Amino acid sequence: MILTEQDLTALFVTLKLASVSTLVLLVVGTPLAWWLSKSQWRFKYLIEAIIALPLILPPTVLGFYLLVSIGPNGPIGGLVDALGGAPLAFTFTGLVIGSVFYSMPFVVQPLQNAFSSIGQRPLEVAATLRASPMDRFFTIAVPMAKPGFITASVLGFAHTLGEFGVVLMIGGNIPGSTQVVSIAIYDHVEALEYGQAHWLAGSLLALSFLMLIVVYGANRRYTVAQP
Amino acid sequence: MSIEVRFGIKRGEFSLTIDTEIPEHGVTAIFGASGSGKTTLLRAIAGLEAPENGFLKVGGVVWQDTNTFLPTHERKIGYVFQEPSLFQHLNVQDNINYGMARSKRDNTERSLDEAISLLGIEHLLKRMPSQLSGGEQQRVAIVRALVTDPSMLLLDEPLAALGDEQKAEILPYLESVYQQLDIPVLYVSHSRNEVARLADHILLLDKGTITAYGKVTDIFTSLDLPLAHQAHAETIIDTTVISYDAEFGLATLKFSGGQFVVASNPLESQTNVRLQILARDVSVTLEHQKDTSILNIFPVTIDHLVKESSSQMTLRLLAGKTPLLARVTCRSAQSLNLKIGDMVYAQVKTVALLR
Numbered sequence: 321m322i323l324t325e326q327d328l329t330a331l332f333v334t335l336k337l338a339s340v341s342t343l344v345l346l347v348v349g350t351p352l353a354w355w356l357s358k359s360q361w362r363f364k365y366l367i368e369a370i371i372a373l374p375l376i377l378p379p380t381v382l383g384f385y386l387l388v389s390i391g392p393n394g395p396i397g398g399l400v401d402a403l404g405g406a407p408l409a410f411t412f413t414g415l416v417i418g419s420v421f422y423s424m425p426f427v428v429q430p431l432q433n434a435f436s437s438i439g440q441r442p443l444e445v446a447a448t449l450r451a452s453p454m455d456r457f458f459t460i461a462v463p464m465a466k467p468g469f470i471t472a473s474v475l476g477f478a479h480t481l482g483e484f485g486v487v488l489m490i491g492g493n494i495p496g497s498t499q500v501v502s503i504a505i506y507d508h509v510e511a512l513e514y515g516q517a518h519w520l521a522g523s524l525l526a527l528s529f530l531m532l533i534v535v536y537g538a539n540r541r542y543t544v545a546q547p
Numbered sequence: 548m549s550i551e552v553r554f555g556i557k558r559g560e561f562s563l564t565i566d567t568e569i570p571e572h573g574v575t576a577i578f579g580a581s582g583s584g585k586t587t588l589l590r591a592i593a594g595l596e597a598p599e600n601g602f603l604k605v606g607g608v609v610w611q612d613t614n615t616f617l618p619t620h621e622r623k624i625g626y627v628f629q630e631p632s633l634f635q636h637l638n639v640q641d642n643i644n645y646g647m648a649r650s651k652r653d654n655t656e657r658s659l660d661e662a663i664s665l666l667g668i669e670h671l672l673k674r675m676p677s678q679l680s681g682g683e684q685q686r687v688a689i690v691r692a693l694v695t696d697p698s699m700l701l702l703d704e705p706l707a708a709l710g711d712e713q714k715a716e717i718l719p720y721l722e723s724v725y726q727q728l729d730i731p732v733l734y735v736s737h738s739r740n741e742v743a744r745l746a747d748h749i750l751l752l753d754k755g756t757i758t759a760y761g762k763v764t765d766i767f768t769s770l771d772l773p774l775a776h777q778a779h780a781e782t783i784i785d786t787t788v789i790s791y792d793a794e795f796g797l798a799t800l801k802f803s804g805g806q807f808v809v810a811s812n813p814l815e816s817q818t819n820v821r822l823q824i825l826a827r828d829v830s831v832t833l834e835h836q837k838d839t840s841i842l843n844i845f846p847v848t849i850d851h852l853v854k855e856s857s858s859q860m861t862l863r864l865l866a867g868k869t870p871l872l873a874r875v876t877c878r879s880a881q882s883l884n885l886k887i888g889d890m891v892y893a894q895v896k897t898v899a900l901l902r
Contacts, residue, residue, distance in 0.1 A: 441632050444595055447619035448626035449646030449695060455620075459645075463636045 327520050329496050330504035334524075337412070337500060338480040341419035345427040345476045346469070348420065353431035354457065372425050379422065383489025386418050390490065410492045415500075418486045426475035434468020435461060474535045481528060550699065550731060554591050555600035556584075556755075563587050563598075563755040569748075571606065574725050574732040576742040576763070579752035585735040586629075588752070589701050592733065593626050594619035606698060623650075625692030627702045631684030633676035639687050640672040646695040662693045665727065666720050682713030686720060693724070700732045706741060721745060722902050739774065743767070743783055743823055744901045768870040770853045770863050775872055780826040780861060782872045783901070788814045797842075804866025808842045809898045821901040826861060828897040829873035833883060835892050843895040847871065849887055852880070864893050871895075 323331070356368060374382055390397045390408040396417070400408060408414035438461060446456040462469075484502045491498035493507070501524050508517035549568045556563040563584040569575050577585045590596040592603060594610070594617060603611040610617045633642050647659065663669055666686040676684055685705050692700065705721075706714045718741070725732055725745060736742050742749060742763065749766045751759040751774075759772050764783050767774050774780065786800035786807060791814050798814045800807040800822070807822060814820065835844060847864035854860050860880050862873040871893055875885075885891070 441628065441630075442634060444619070445626075445628065445632045445634070446645070447595070448593060448624060449691065450620050450649035451645070452620050455649075460634065464634075466636075 323519050323523065324516065326495050326499075327501075327504055327516065330499050330501050330520070331523060333412070333496070333498070334481060334500040334502075335527075337415055337419060337483075338477045340416050341423060341480045342427075342473055342476045344416060344420050345423060346473065349424065349427040349431055349472065349476075353428045354435055354461070356428070356432045357435035371428050374422050375425050379483070379485025380489055382422060383418065383486040386421065386486065387490045390414055390417060409490060410494060410498060412491075412497055415487060415491045415498055418490045419480045419483060422483060422486045423476045423479045426479045427472040430468045430471040430475065431465065434465035434471075438464045470535060470538070474532065478528060478532070481524070550592075550606070551602065551604040552588075552592065553600075553602040554588065554598045556587060556591060556596065556598040558587075561587075561755060563591075565757060567750065567757055567760060569731060569733065569750070571731055572729065573747035574734055574745055575748040575750055576746035577733060577735045577750050577752060578737065578739070578742050578746075580737060582754075583752040584755040585737070585752055586703055589703050589733060589735050592699075593624055593701055594622050620649075623696070623698040625695055625697035625700045627685070627688050627692050627700075627705045629704045630708045631676070631679075631681055631688060633679075633684050633687055633691075635676050638673060638675050639668065639679070642676070642687060643672075643691045643694060646691050650695040658696070659694050661727075662690045665723055666690050680713065681709050682716050685709065685717060689720070689724065698730055700728065700730060702732065703735045704737070706738070707736075718744060739777075739779075739781075743781065744821070764870070768863060768872050770851045770861060775826075775861060775863070776853070776855060780872050780874065782824045782826065782829075782870065784822045784824065784869060784871075786820050786822055788816050788818045788820060790816060802866075802869055804847075804869040804871075805845050807895075807898060809900065811900055823899040823901045824871065824895055825897065826872035826874040828895060829864075829871060830894045830896070831862065831864070831873055831875060831883070831885070831891045832894060833891055836894065839894070841894045841896060843898065845871075845893050845895070847891060847893045849885060849889045849891060851887060852885065864891075866893065 356364065387409060388394050392398065392401055392407060397408060408417065442460050442464065443456050446460045451459065482502065483500070484506070487498070487500055487503060491500075493499050493503050501520055505517050505520050508514070508520065549571050551568050552565055554563060554565040561582070561584070565588055577588060579585050587596060591598050591601065597616065601611045603609070609615055610622055633639070634645065637645065643659070663672075666689055668683070668686050668690060671679060671683060671687065676687075679687065689705070706717060709717065722745065734745060746763050748761065749759070749763050750757060751766060751772065759766055759769070764785065766772060767781060767783050769775060784802050786802040788798055789801050789806070790799045791797070792799070793813065796810055798809050798811045798820075800809060800820055809822070835846075845866040847866045849862055850865045850870065851863040852860060854877060858877055860875055860877050862875060862885070864871045864873055873893060
């Protein structure tokens with residue numbers, strides 16, 4: 321037995337969702353992690369707690385609130401509607417928004433740790449060498465936090481790949497648009513199509529494993545080259 | 548032209564109050580025990596600390612006052628930190644280029660080559676920082692600071708994190724850097740040896756306040772200050788070579804109070820040489836001794852004397868206008884009946900060449 325066209329589409333949607341979400345997370349999470357690693361604000365821990373919420377919250381709870389807020393009467397949905405955008409619920413964009421919240425801690429925390437471990441000194445040195453704050457961030461902080469970026473990307477990607485509850489709540493199960501592999505597998509099992517479920521699950525397993533091998537291999541070379 | 552510094556800094560229990568002017572030329576050592584505020588002062592000058600009350604004017608330009616705070620990256624400084632702090636993700640060449648590329652300047656190539664050969668790091672340029680020893684890393688860090696064309700060089704105990712061997716390796720490089728530069732150098736240190744070798748002026752810091760400020764030669768020999776009372780009290784004398792006797796390997800050195808004859812390697816005439824004489828290597832006699840092996844004997848006046856303990860006494864002697872410390876026993880002082888204003892002879896047993 322081989323993968324059906326619908327299974328392949330689900331695989332494609334899953335990879336696309338994980339890639340786009342990881343990209344968005346890096347763009348949003350990097351400045352956030354930088355701010356968290358530098359800020360002396362006394363209520364910083366509130367932000368940290370909010371970011372960490374998806375770690376302990378059942379995905380269905382997160383999904384439910386997201387569904388409500390991106391619905392036409394919710395704050396995000398209402399805003400999009402007022403700006404003339406299309407509704408987000410049960411769309412790919414809605415899934416990306418959900419994944420970004422869901423995987424946020426897996427990207428922000430490694431980045432925050434990486435930035436913190438650089439310490440103040442290299443940045444002070446760069447300042448005495450005439451580098452402006454922005455310059456210091458891109459030429460010192462980012463390259464020195466490279467292992468953190470690799471970890472953050474892998475975790476963000478992998479965590480989105482395994483997403484189930486949130487997707488089910490806000491994306492529904494529309495083949496070709498919001499049906500991801502984890503849900504397709506669930507459907508196969510529900511329909512007692514164990515063979516199909518095996519093929520799909522196996523593909524995802526192989527793919528994830530391959531990806532992790534490549535990334536950790538690269539990470540190891542990087543660490544060995546810079547003891 | 549000079550550097551005007553006025554800072555008031557409070558950090559919990561610690562407070563630093565500075566109000567002084569530092570000369571535009573030469574090496575000024577900021578000297579004091581740990582916790583006296585040396586590093587804080589240097590960081591405040593670099594803009595790495597923001598004092599609550601501060602005024603800083605360098606060569607006519609205000610870097611800080613009530614309304615102005617020039618951020619560190621806009622201050623024309625070279626800063627060398629205590630521990631080697633090269634960027635670990637860049638090789639030596641790129642570390643040096645980092646600051647050079649960001650500072651606007653002329654004749655870059657020439658001074659780059661000069662700095663690289665001055666610190667002897669030609670063979671290290673392609674290496675990563677992790678492949679260098681601590682001493683080598685500090686030499687690179689000094690080059691990196693020099694080639695940004697600073698109008699002031701700040702060094703925060705650049706040798707403190709190094710072992711004795713590496714210190715000995717790097718000191719000659721620092722000496723030649725200082726001799727070549729015509730910008731002020733502020734050198735934080737708690738090692739009197741380094742200060743004796745490298746500094747022209749000393750700013751003595753204790754618990755966040757300046758207790759003395761002046762020429763190294765004066766501060767080391769002032770009986771009102773703690774340095775002259777330490778067990779290893781010493782006199783620093785700057786001299787000029789007038790001749791060298793190759794047969795006996797002796798150099799004749801001139802200073803304002805006379806001439807020293809010192810065993811040394813061959814020295815060029817007219818070179819400047821700094822001498823170090825420990826107070827305990829100087830004795831006094833009432834008559835000029837003729838039948839002695841001691842080469843350096845000067846007529847001196849007793850300028851000041853202070854009892855250190857029941858047995859020991861420190862004398863401040865003047866050879867011409869040059870002060871010289873002597874450590875004698877109280878019994879000798881009593882039997883010779885030494886008093887301020889007496890004319891005696893100082894016998895200097897051992898003289899060390901510092902540079």
